[in-house]
Each structure stands twice: as C-alpha cells, then as structure tokens.
Amino acid sequence: MVQQTLEVVKATELKEKPDPATLKFGRQFSDHMFMMDYSAVDGWHQPRVVPYQPLELDPSAMVFHYGQSVFEGLKAYRSADGNILLFRPEENFRRLNESCDRLCIPQVNEEAMLEYLKELVKLDKDWVPSEVGTSLYIRPFIISTEPTLDVSPARAYTLMIILSPVGSFYKGGIDPVGIFVEDEYTRSAPGGTGYAKTAGNYSGAYKAQERASTHGKAQVLWLDGVEKKYIEEVGSMNVFFKINGEIHTPALSGSILDGITRKSVIELLESNGMNVRQRQISMDELIAANEAGSLQEVFGTGTAAVISPVGRLEYKGQDYVINGSEMGETARWLHETLVGIQTGEQEDPFGWTIVLET
Amino acid sequence: MVQQTLEVVKATELKEKPDPATLKFGRQFSDHMFMMDYSAVDGWHQPRVVPYQPLELDPSAMVFHYGQSVFEGLKAYRSADGNILLFRPEENFRRLNESCDRLCIPQVNEEAMLEYLKELVKLDKDWVPSEVGTSLYIRPFIISTEPTLDVSPARAYTLMIILSPVGSFYKGGIDPVGIFVEDEYTRSAPGGTGYAKTAGNYSGAYKAQERASTHGKAQVLWLDGVEKKYIEEVGSMNVFFKINGEIHTPALSGSILDGITRKSVIELLESNGMNVRQRQISMDELIAANEAGSLQEVFGTGTAAVISPVGRLEYKGQDYVINGSEMGETARWLHETLVGIQTGEQEDPFGWTIVLET
Numbered sequence: 001m002v003q004q005t006l007e008v009v010k011a012t013e014l015k016e017k018p019d020p021a022t023l024k025f026g027r028q029f030s031d032h033m034f035m036m037d038y039s040a041v042d043g044w045h046q047p048r049v050v051p052y053q054p055l056e057l058d059p060s061a062m063v064f065h066y067g068q069s070v071f072e073g074l075k076a077y078r079s080a081d082g083n084i085l086l087f088r089p090e091e092n093f094r095r096l097n098e099s100c101d102r103l104c105i106p107q108v109n110e111e112a113m114l115e116y117l118k119e120l121v122k123l124d125k126d127w128v129p130s131e132v133g134t135s136l137y138i139r140p141f142i143i144s145t146e147p148t149l150d151v152s153p154a155r156a157y158t159l160m161i162i163l164s165p166v167g168s169f170y171k172g173g174i175d176p177v178g179i180f181v182e183d184e185y186t187r188s189a190p191g192g193t194g195y196a197k198t199a200g201n202y203s204g205a206y207k208a209q210e211r212a213s214t215h216g217k218a219q220v221l222w223l224d225g226v227e228k229k230y231i232e233e234v235g236s237m238n239v240f241f242k243i244n245g246e247i248h249t250p251a252l253s254g255s256i257l258d259g260i261t262r263k264s265v266i267e268l269l270e271s272n273g274m275n276v277r278q279r280q281i282s283m284d285e286l287i288a289a290n291e292a293g294s295l296q297e298v299f300g301t302g303t304a305a306v307i308s309p310v311g312r313l314e315y316k317g318q319d320y321v322i323n324g325s326e327m328g329e330t331a332r333w334l335h336e337t338l339v340g341i342q343t344g345e346q347e348d349p350f351g352w353t354i355v356l357e358t
Numbered sequence: 359m360v361q362q363t364l365e366v367v368k369a370t371e372l373k374e375k376p377d378p379a380t381l382k383f384g385r386q387f388s389d390h391m392f393m394m395d396y397s398a399v400d401g402w403h404q405p406r407v408v409p410y411q412p413l414e415l416d417p418s419a420m421v422f423h424y425g426q427s428v429f430e431g432l433k434a435y436r437s438a439d440g441n442i443l444l445f446r447p448e449e450n451f452r453r454l455n456e457s458c459d460r461l462c463i464p465q466v467n468e469e470a471m472l473e474y475l476k477e478l479v480k481l482d483k484d485w486v487p488s489e490v491g492t493s494l495y496i497r498p499f500i501i502s503t504e505p506t507l508d509v510s511p512a513r514a515y516t517l518m519i520i521l522s523p524v525g526s527f528y529k530g531g532i533d534p535v536g537i538f539v540e541d542e543y544t545r546s547a548p549g550g551t552g553y554a555k556t557a558g559n560y561s562g563a564y565k566a567q568e569r570a571s572t573h574g575k576a577q578v579l580w581l582d583g584v585e586k587k588y589i590e591e592v593g594s595m596n597v598f599f600k601i602n603g604e605i606h607t608p609a610l611s612g613s614i615l616d617g618i619t620r621k622s623v624i625e626l627l628e629s630n631g632m633n634v635r636q637r638q639i640s641m642d643e644l645i646a647a648n649e650a651g652s653l654q655e656v657f658g659t660g661t662a663a664v665i666s667p668v669g670r671l672e673y674k675g676q677d678y679v680i681n682g683s684e685m686g687e688t689a690r691w692l693h694e695t696l697v698g699i700q701t702g703e704q705e706d707p708f709g710w711t712i713v714l715e716t
Contacts, residue, residue, distance in 0.1 A: 029417075192550075203426040
C-alpha cells in the first residue's frame with residue numbers, strides 16, 4: 001500500500017471556537033475532518049481533508065445493523081511554547097489495525113495514516129486549546145458502509161478522523177472515584193472482541209454502568225467472563241494495583257484493551273527501576289490485601305483521564321476504602337510525569353511525543 | 359405511550375421491481391420506509407412513512423462509535439389467493455424491547471409499532487413477491503443518533519423499518535449444510551449481550567465465520583463462552599437435535615437468541631404430541647450419540663431459512679456425518695408445516711398469522 005496524495009478542501013467559513021472553560025468531552029468539533037474510502041476494487045483510496053459535515057448513508061448501511069466499526073482515541077496537546085504535540089500516535093494506528101483484523105475490516109497503511117493525521121491537525125491547529133488540562137481529542141474511526149442486510153464482512157468502508165477540543169478531566173483537582181465490582185454483567189470473554197476497540201464493546205457495557213451509578217459509583221470494575229473472579233478493567237480504562245510497594249496489573253488476556261497509557265505506565269515505572277507484574281489478579285486476593293493493609297493504591301489508566309485514582313470499591317454488597325480514599329504517591333507521580341511528557345513540560349526520554357511543525 | 363398519528367409522505371416516483379428470479383437477500387429496498395425519532399423531551403415521536411432515502415448523520419453520531427443499535431427481522435408472505443400475511447410480528451416487537459432494555463435504549467409501544475408496520479407494508483404491498491419461496495423481508499432497527507463522543511446511553515435515537523424483497527433461501531432444493539464447531543472464538547458469555555439482537559453480536563462473529571469457510575463449512579456452531587463445551591447456536595440460527603426420537607434444543611441461557619422460529623418449532627412439535635427438551639447439551643454428548651447411531655437429525659431454525667438441516671459437522675479436526683447427510687423427516691415436516699402456515703397454504707390453528715387488509 002503506497003501513501004496516496006492527500007486532497008484538501010478547506011472550509012469557506014470557520015466556526016467560532018468554544019470557551020475553553022466550559023468544554024465538555026466530545027461535543028464540539030473542529031472545522032475539518034479526514035475521510036478515506038475502501039472498496040474491493042480500489043482498496044483504501046481517496047484520502048481527503050474536507051469541511052466537517054454530515055455523512056449520508058443508506059438506511060441499509062451495514063454498520064447500523066451488524067456493527068462492523070472500530071475506533072481509536074488520542075490527543076494533541078499544546079505546549080507552553082505554543083507547539084503542538086502528539087503522544088505515541090503510531091501506537092493508535094497499530095492498534096486500529098489489530099481491531100480491524102478482529103472485525104474483518106481491511107487494514108490501513110499506518111505510516112500514511114500518521115501523515116494524514118498530522119496534516120489534519122496542522123490545518124485545524126487553532127482548535128488545540130492551551131489552557132491547563134485541555135487538549136484536542138482525536139477520533140479516528142472506520143465504519144462499514146455497504147448497503148446490504150447480508151450478514152458478512154462488508155465490501156465498502158469509510159475511515160474518518162474528527163477532532164474535538166476537550167476540557168480538563170479534573171476540573172476541581174483529582175478526586176479518587178468509587179468503583180462497583182460487577183459480578184453479573186460481562187464485558188468480554190476469551191475468544192470475544194474484548195481487546196478490540198469496536199463499537200459493540202462499549203454499548204454492551206452501559207447496563208453495568210447504570211447499575212454502578214445506582215450504587216453511587218462512578219465506574220464499573222469488570223471481572224473475567226468465565227469465572228467472575230479475576231480483574232479485567234475499570235470502565236474503559238486499564239487498572240493497576242500497588243501492593244506492598246510493588247505494582248500489579250492484569251495481563252493482556254485477549255479480553256482487555258491493550259491500552260497505550262497502560263503500556264506507557266509500565267515502561268515509565270520499569271525505566272525508574274520499579275517492577276510491574278502483569279498477571280491474573282483475583283478479587284479475593286485484592287480484598288485480602290486491602291484488609292491486611294498491604295493494598296496501597298488502585299488507579300485506572302486511559303487517554304481521557306491519564307491516571308484515575310480509585311478511592312473506594314464495592315464488592316458483593318460491601319464497601320472497601322483504598323488508601324483512605326486519597327490519591328497515592330505512585331498515581332500522582334505517574335500523572336505528573338505522563339502529563340508533563342505529553343504537554344512538553346518534562347523531558348521525553350522515550351521519544352513518545354511528536355512535535356507538529358506548524 | 360399513546361399511539362400517535364402516522365404521517366405518510368408518498369414517493370412521487372416508484373422504483374422498478376426487481377426480477378423475482380434473481381433476488382438476493384437484503385440488496386434491494388422498497389419505495390417507502392418508516393421512521394420515528396426519540397428525544398429526551400418528546401420520547402418517541404413523529405412516526406412517519408417517507409420515500410426510501412439516505413440518512414444524514416453527524417460523524418460523531420454515537421451509533422458509529424459505541425454501537426447502541428438493535429434490530430429485528432421478519433417476513434411478509436404472499437398467499438396463493440393474493441393476500442399478504444405477517445408471521446407473529448408482535449413477537450418481534452416484544453423481542454425488540456428486550457434488546458432495547460439490554461442496550462439501554464428507550465422501549466417502544468409494541469401495539470403502535472405493529473400498526474405502523476402494517477401501514478408501511480400495505481403501502482408497499484406490490485413489493486411482496488408471489489413466487490414460491492419469495493417474501494418481503496422486514497427490518498425494523500433503532501440507532502443512537504446523538505452527536506457526541508461521550509461514552510454513555512444516547513439521548514437521541516431513530517427507529518426505522520425498511521423492506522426488502524427476498525428470493526427463496528433454497529433455490530436448488532434443501533441441501534443439508536456443513537457446520538464447523540468453533541472452540542476458539544466466542545459469540546457471547548453469560549452476562550453479555552448474546553440474547554439481544556444488537557449489531558455488535560454479528561460483526562463479532564465474522565472472524566469465526568471466515569474460519570468455518572476455510573474449513574469448507576457453511577456455518578459456525580457456537581459453544582458456550584465459559585467452558586467451550588455446551589452447544590449454543592448455529593451461525594445466527596437456533597439449533598435442534600433429534601436423538602432417539604426425541605427433540606432437544608439448548609435452553610435459553612441469556613447468551614443465545616430467543617428465536618421466534620425456535621419458539622414456533624417447539625410449540626408445533628408439542629402440539630403434535632412430541633416432547634421438546636430445552637436443556638444444556640454438550641458436544642461430547644452429541645458426538646457420542648452420533649457414534650452410537652442415535653443422533654438422527656440436526657437442524658437450525660431462523661427467519662431466513664425457516665429450517666436448515668445440518669448434514670456434517672467438524673469438531674476438533676474430525677468430520678462427522680449426520681443422518682447420511684440427508685434432511686430428516688422431522689426437519690422436513692417442520693419446514694413444510696411452518697412454510698405452509700406462513701404462506702397460508704395450511705391452516706393456522708395457532709393464530710400465528712395476521713392477514714393484512716389491502
């Protein structure tokens with residue numbers, strides 16, 4: 001697959017930028033978007049940047065009926081000196097292709113996608129906010145568009161990238177959240193789609209999220225789909241535990257997401273001499289560690305929150321408090337370091353950030 | 359919820375009807391479609407029949423990203439005397455609401471939906487083909503349309519019904535199919551979305567379907583997501599076994615579809631004095647029964663094929679032939695009886711069919 005020439009059609013009128021102080025997640029979009037189509041004859045073709053606009057699809061378009069849809073999420077950050085930084089974007093396109101494989105969607109040229117993404121963000125560079133905690137959220141996604149009710153992989157797709165300025169995840173400072181350990185609903189089982197960023201994984205989780213909310217908890221802690229015994233993820237984040245000074249996280253089993261923040265956290269800890277054990281972790285072990293006083297920290301990792309400390313968890317009708325419901329030192333250090341690298345405030349010894357030349 | 363007045367906007371130009379001899383499944387659509395919208399303020403509102411036309415959606419419409427989407431499938435049949443018959447359509451709207459509940463989509467008024475459906479089919483009655491084996495496939499579906507990347511149940515939806523004339527499933531007579539027993543990929547696990555007709559269940563199954571094809575098999579036989587031991591479904595059909603003269607089918611466990619053809623088959627057999635055992639059935643038991651010569655028939659049930667006999671199955675690298683790869687007498691009787699009732703050729707003692715007054 002050779003990189004194809006990017007066609008750019010600029011918007012004739014630019015939208016008013018939203019007030020950075022009132023930004024919500026994923027509700028406002030920039031002036032342009034990227035599109036590329038797939039057909040069986042031409043493969044992925046006609047990469048283009050066009051004004052942000054509605055999509056027109058036949059009511060029989062397969063995505064509506066059979067959910068062949070994958071996506072990614074990453075952010076562009078404004079550094080103090082006015083540069084725009086991307087954080088490990090090549091990892092997103094690598095994972096997009098893994099999701100494509102699981103959903104029988106034709107894979108994309110990762111290098112070309114990165115170039116297209118850069119061009120799009122450069123064109124809409126004024127949409128990258130500069131206030132502390134803000135960023136430009138980037139959403140690449142692919143949907144099946146073939147107009148047929150046949151239950152089989154589509155022969156036509158559209159890939160798009162849309163951009164949305166987002167506010168700080170932690171408006172009033174970082175407050176540890178409560179999580180509800182879900183032992184009835186299942187997010188994914190071995191052999192399922194759990195490791196893929198595909199649409200159905202998310203809406204299938206809403207019912208459990210509603211249940212967590214009725215228990216006054218912000219997020220669901222998912223257990224494995226087979227024994228309902230081992231920890232998988234928190235909401236749509238990966239999860240880490242500090243037990244007796246050592247960091248533990250569920251191993252990539254095929255049913256959890258291969259998070260880029262997860263991977264960065266592991267690399268960051270290991271490069272600072274800390275051992276991270278990726279393994280099966282049972283709820284029983286966790287509760288025992290908490291009761292013995294050796295469970296020091298619990299935190300989620302993801303693109304939206306970066307690090308999200310957990311202060312309480314409810315399991316089988318009982319509430320457990322973690323670390324006095326305070327953010328732990330490891331979570332705080334990870335958050336500061338990662339955000340520091342992402343925004344260019346700290347040195348990036350890993351080569352994780354890409355500076356856009358605007 | 360009160361039934362609201364149906365607005366009808368007729369197409370000014372009617373499309374040419376396709377040749378009934380070359381009809382494929384779900385590729386051509388009738389002149390009109392039904393639409394209804396949901397908003398948090400108005401609930402389900404503005405039911406309308408409009409000319410079949412493309413949908414316009416924001417690229418951030420939630421269905422593309424998080425897959426909140428449910429659907430149904432049923433058929434309208436043309437009887438020999440020219441009437442149009444619907445088969446148990448109220449069961450489809452009952453199940454649609456069950457799917458809605460699992461996906462956190464607001465439920466619909468089932469009685470009103472049935473009336474709207476009747477009006478739509480009456481208007482497009484010339485699209486119900488009359489050749490043997492043909493029918494008008496009816497696809498109700500709901501998609502989330504709210505333009506936001508927030509991971510939570512949407513506050514805006516569209517419900518649509520589209521109509522597609524379909525040819526005979528068995529063009530060259532009924533030929534038993536081969537199935538591949540999938541012991542790696544998982545369709546659904548307890549606590550998942552398996553019983554719901556939601557988009558993600560279908561695309562998540564494509565990978566296994568591809569694997570079955572490479573083994574020369576037409577369909578996947580799904581095993582349970584926990585032990586990979588118990589039989590669930592065949593492709594997107596329910597499955598029945600005749601062992602020693604008795605009929606067995608997997609019990610509704612939450613991870614398989616509550617099929618309307620399945621239910622009709624059970625009621626038909628029981629009303630004819632046959633016992634149907636709904637229970638857990640292991641592959642080991644099935645293979646042992648086949649080797650002992652007591653496995654007499656295997657067949658799938660679903661709206662598309664009605665009854666689909668299975669002639670061979672491949673399990674852990676070995677091929678097993680069922681009933682000499684011939685269609686069994688029970689499958690044949692069920693197929694003739696069900697199709698007879700659906701098309702009005704046979705008496706309908708169950709009150710399953712609704713005759714449309716056109």
